[in-house]
Amino acid sequence: MxxxxxxxxxxxxxxxxxxxxxxxxxxxxxxDPARAPFQGSGPPNxxxxxxxxxxxHEVKNWPVLDLGVHPRIETRDWKLEVDGLVxxxxxxxxxxxxxxxxxxxxxxxxxxxTWSRFDNRWRGVRLKxxxxxxxxxxxxxxxxxxxxxxxxxGEAYTTNVSLERALEDDVLLVHEWEGRPLPRExxxxxxxxxxxxxxxxxxxxxxKLTFLAEDHPGFWEVxxxxxxxxxxxxxxxx
Numbered sequence: 001m002x003x004x005x006x007x008x009x010x011x012x013x014x015x016x017x018x019x020x021x022x023x024x025x026x027x028x029x030x031x032d033p034a035r036a037p038f039q040g041s042g043p044p045n046x047x048x049x050x051x052x053x054x055x056x057h058e059v060k061n062w063p064v065l066d067l068g069v070h071p072r073i074e075t076r077d078w079k080l081e082v083d084g085l086v087x088x089x090x091x092x093x094x095x096x097x098x099x100x101x102x103x104x105x106x107x108x109x110x111x112x113x114t115w116s117r118f119d120n121r122w123r124g125v126r127l128k129x130x131x132x133x134x135x136x137x138x139x140x141x142x143x144x145x146x147x148x149x150x151x152x153x154g155e156a157y158t159t160n161v162s163l164e165r166a167l168e169d170d171v172l173l174v175h176e177w178e179g180r181p182l183p184r185e186x187x188x189x190x191x192x193x194x195x196x197x198x199x200x201x202x203x204x205x206x207x208k209l210t211f212l213a214e215d216h217p218g219f220w221e222v223x224x225x226x227x228x229x230x231x232x233x234x235x236x237x238x
Contacts, residue, residue: 033226033233034165040232045108047196053231056116063115064185067157071148071205075189080130080173084144084211087135097173097190100125100133107170107195110231122193124174128167130209136163140211144218145192148205151219159218160227161194161201163211170195173206198229198236 040050052058075094082090092100103126109117127143143166147157165171175182175190182188187204194201200220221227226235 033228033230033235036230036233036235038232039234049196049232051108051118052116053110054234055236056110056114056231059115059117062109062117062120062186063111063113065111065113066185066204067149067151069149069151070185072184073148073189073205078189078207080190080206081208082130082134082211083208085137085140085213086131086211087137088133090130090134092130094189097125098175101129103172105170105172107193109193109195109199110197112198112200112225112229112236121178122172122174123176124172124190124193126169127171127173127192127209128169130173131167131211134211136211139213142212142215144210144212144216145203145206146208146210147187147203148207155219157203157205157219158216159201159203160216160221161197162215162228165194165197168196171202194229196231198226198231200225201229 038049039054040052040056041054042051045051078094080090080092080097082092102123104121104123106119106121109120141163142160143163144158144160149157151157170193172193173190174193175188177183177186182191187206190206191204192202192206193199215227217227221238224237226238228235
């Protein structure tokens with residue numbers, strides 16, 4: 001990286017604050033942005049939304065955006081913890097994770113920095129499968145995902161999502177992309193993907209899922225990014 005992590009974080013934070021102050025890229029409708037009319041262009045996707053969300057442009061490559069640190073986690077060392085409001089807390093090894101039901105899916109990827117990449121081929125485990133294995137309790141309403149990467153102060157990357165959105169069928173913990181192991185720079189060995197939300201809601205290098213009764217804003221959410229992150233409502237910043 002040509003720019004150190006601290007400067008990268010500060011630039012993104014400043015951009016979020018400026019755009020929020022100008023009212024650009026902020027959901028301006030009434031009520032919940034998830035219930036707002038879909039905005040965008042192109043033919044309908046499989047969910048009935050315009051293929052390209054409002055304010056986005058299509059790319060063919062897959063840009064790398066993160067905190068500037070790419071942790072190296074070997075599969076023998078990787079572990080996924082599942083805790084919080086669950087009946088059966090988990091600490092899954094790589095082999096245990098790979099023994100769970102595997103799915104393949106093709107979905108689009110929408111970055112808050114205005115690019116979208118269509119038709120990504122993924123292989124992994126539905127987050128819903130892990131939630132069922134852990135026995136998520138009825139009082140759980142939110143999910144907090146924690147990653148292996150940290151900022152220069154040692155703060156781990158986290159991101160939050162409502163349980164309703166987390167349990168959708170296309171939300172996966174993926175270990176393959178385009179038929180190959182997920183590249184390290186894109187969160188390998190395992191990352192979360194959230195095709196109906198902006199991609200920062202899908203943590204790279206994922207290491208823990210915590211189910212909560214109350215919402216707990218994550219790393220970018222407390223720095224000016226939207227809590228809900230709905231691409232078709234241009235819901236980028238708080």
